[in-house]
Amino acid sequence: MQKTGLRFLLPYMRPYRRALIIGTLYAFIGAGASAYSPTWLGQAVDALNRGAPPRTLALYALGLLGLSATLALFRYLLRMLTGNIAAGITYRMSQDLFHRLLLFDRETRQRYGTGDLLARSTNDFIYIWRFYSAGFQMFMHALFLLLIGCLLMSRTSPALAVMVVVMLTVSIAVQVRLGRILERSFVQVQQEIAKLSAFAQEHLNAARMLTAYVQESAVGEAFRKANQRYVERNLKFVLQSGAISPFPSLMVRIAATVVVFVGGMMIIRQQLTVGQYVQFIVYLGLLNSGAQQITGAFERLQQGSAAAARIGELLQRWPKITDSPNAKDVELQGHxxxxxxxxxxxxxxxxxxxxxxxxxxxxxxxxxxxxxxxxxxxxxxxxxxxxxxxxxxxxxxxxxxxxxxxxxxxxxxxxxxxESLLFSMPLRNNIALGIPYVPDARIYQAMEQARLSNDLSQLPRGLDSMVGERGATLSGGQKQRAAIARALVRNPxxxxxxxxxxxxxxxxxxxxxxxxxxxxxxxxxxxxxxxxxxxxxxxxxxxxxxxxxxxxxxxxxxxxxxxxxxxxxxxxxxxxxxxxxxxxx
Incomplete structure (x- = not known):
């Protein structure tokens, strides 16, 4: 499922390859500034122990401020960049999906159902947005932070660095393994959301009938049961996610315990300076933050991949009725x-x-x-x-x-x-739907032929009167006559x-x-x-x-x-x- 979901996202990422490369550079610079801060702090502590003058300590302080400013600047630039990428990808993908939905034949629409299609067209895009806007920048920053941090630690004490790297590697491997369970669980949550959406859409359209047959309580109970199934699926996902998420932090805390003990023994044996010991402790805090960001990014990856797979399932379905390769464009008379x-x-x-x-x-x-x-x-x-x-x-x-x-x-x-379908727009626009710049004279002529012109006096603003959703402000006969006028205005x-x-x-x-x-x-x-x-x-x-x-x-x-x-x-x-x-x- 994960590979399938990411496969559907790749074509939409291609126009943003340059932006992704720039974003990776931003993440590298920001993570480098963050990762070098503990080393700079450790050197400041050792300088203090050696009795360095205030001017030297001030330079160290300014260096730490500079690193913090660099981190803040490039994290901001990265966040803005990934936000633009997320907006562009979701915009293009949603445009393609909506266009495909309009072309679907009746059998396909009935197979999925309106509620499921609505859920895929709205809710699933939220998770794709989250993956690109937050997940990507979190992952890249945390990845470079872990890599640079471990590299700098290895320069100070290879033995301690190896222990930390082994624990982090085990943590990430477990996350990847368990992430597949999270993705399957999240797909089930999305399916329940689709069922809820379909239930609400169907019963809201039939609200008058339900009231006439006094079915409000029965429908409310049915919705409660459907909602309960969604809550159970969501709770299962939350519990699974909650069981996996603390694992990286646990591994970092275990590593911290090892560093405190082993590092303390190395200071006693004069194999490690106090500044280097402080450096390691601060690194563990940074690595803990990086591990948590990796966890958050991985969760967003699973959700975004599952959502992309659901959307991609629709995008790869082509309507049965399409133009043939050699389709003709000719003037027809109607025989x-x-x-x-x-x-x-x-x-x-x-x-x-x-x-x-x-x-x-x-x-x-x-x-x-x-x-x-x-x-x-x-x-x-x-x-x-x-x-x-x-x-x-x-x-x-x-x-x-x-x-x-x-x-x-x-x-x-x-x-x-x-069944005459009208849209929530002025009557004029409903009749001239899809035809730009239709003269009012032609609209009035079509309305006269459809015997709708006599009803204009009943509408508060004539042709500019708003027609409610699905033509709710018109009677059944008026809706049918408006649909006939819409056909006649085209001179078919x-x-x-x-x-x-x-x-x-x-x-x-x-x-x-x-x-x-x-x-x-x-x-x-x-x-x-x-x-x-x-x-x-x-x-x-x-x-x-x-x-x-x-x-x-x-x-x-x-x-x-x-x-x-x-x-x-x-x-x-x-x-x-x-x-x-x-x-x-």
Whole structure:
């Protein structure tokens, strides 16, 4: 896991190679100043014992001040540098991740879940930031401090230095060995955070329904259990980390005990001066600090590596729907043809669509009806290349959709789903989403075609009225009409309406469809609807059942056949009559 995580970070580090080299130099100078301070102090103590004059002691004091100032300056420069590196790496990595999330197909998003993706997109980056901003500079400073300190100690007393180095080596080796356990434990903590995030996101979106069914207590209890699992995982990680972290300090204290005893005996035998003895004691304090910094840096390394592995798992997943190497960018008119198209659902082990053959001339209209689960939405998803067929071909103007650039296809084919997604921004921006500098006249025209212009008077600031998150300030019908206006403002060659009038009243829906027939004559219109009234004026209508076309024709010809469509129409007329009777009563 650790190697995998660091492998994903390496490409983002390459632009900062020069900065990393400079940071290493800063760490070396700062650590060198810190490591030389005990040697300078030991020489000052020996000079004092020899009866050095005050001027000499003052020079030693100024030297210690100079070393302290050098340490402070280069630690500051290193911290600023690593902060910039952390900001740059996390910025570029988060940009890549967000772009990849937008391209993911529905199956991938469902596999991970919104909560898990949110946790990886936010919480995991905190640990990558911590690794670079604090972990790197701590590790480099501590590493050079230990190396230079041990080298200077060996010049004074090789025997004592060897004992200290052996103990520190054992300490670091144990840390590296046990660090793998910490990383696995931290991954489990991150997984529990993702589950909590998914739970909160799902239930906050359903807050009104939970209140209506008086489920607040039950949901609160379920969240408490999920939170308890997170606490247990986190506590396990903290306990493991707490058991490993004191080990370097323990080894340094053992080394201090050895130095106090052995060093004292060497002073008695006149093998070591008092200044050198003081030097060793101070070195042990510095080495203890360095060992603690190594521990902190290693913990951040484990966390950053685990977080990078979770993010890298998403970055290495490419969307199934991508441009082919020789994808074409051409002007399209909207003539659609499906040739023996089939779609296999692996999770359901069945054909969602099979043997679909259609010819939809440019500028014509097609209505698609059928029972729930018959494959209507899948068929319209193929036309927008949200999915690719497992059998057959989908063509537009003679080009297989897989031969066209996605940008070309998305510019030509505009899809309006049943669930209209609006963003927390002004209504104007929601309608003109992704199109810069749209004139107000064009926006008003699209709103008129979608019959949304009549609702402007209900909005406090007209087009500049803020639309709440997911369109919370608008009714269901207003959201659907805003989505249709967003599609129409693009002047599409192909317009796909996937039950996009389900929340619009019958009268307004009829007006919108009438407007589309007469104002969008150059646009191929494909309408999926549960209400036959929405498709009865289409140039041709198909009836889907169990993924196959069971009937095809115009409204009149299908009624004359007396089959599936005629029965659906009869039930719809009876239901409308009953509703009118209840309304009069």
């Amino acid at each position: 659609i043809r499906l040739e023996d198209v089939g779609v296999w659902a692996e999770d359901q082990k069945r054909w969602v669509l099979r043997h679909i053959n259609l010819d939809i001339p440019a500028g014509s209209s097609l209505g698609i009806v059928g029972p729930t689960g018959s494959g209507k939405s899948m068929l319209i998803s193929l036309l927008g290349r949200i999915y690719d067929p497992d059998e057959g071909r989908v063509l537009i103007d003679g080009y297989d959709l897989r031969e066209l650039k996605l940008s070309t296809l998305r510019r030509t084919v505009v899809y309006v789903p049943q 060659k192909v317009l796909l309406l996937d039950d996009a009038l389900a929340s619009v009243d019958m009268k307004t829906a009829a007006e919108i469809l009438h407007e589309l027939r007469h104002s969008q004559t150059q646009c191929t219109r494909i309408i999926v609807s549960q209400r036959l009234a929405a498709v009865q004026d289409a140039d041709q209508i198909i009836v889907l059942d169990h993924g196959r076309i069971v009937e095809q024709g115009t409204h009149e010809s299908l009624l004359a056949q007396g089959g599936f469509y005629a029965e659906m129409y009869r039930r719809e007329v009876e239901q409308a009559s009953e509703e009118r009777a209840h309304a009069k009563a």
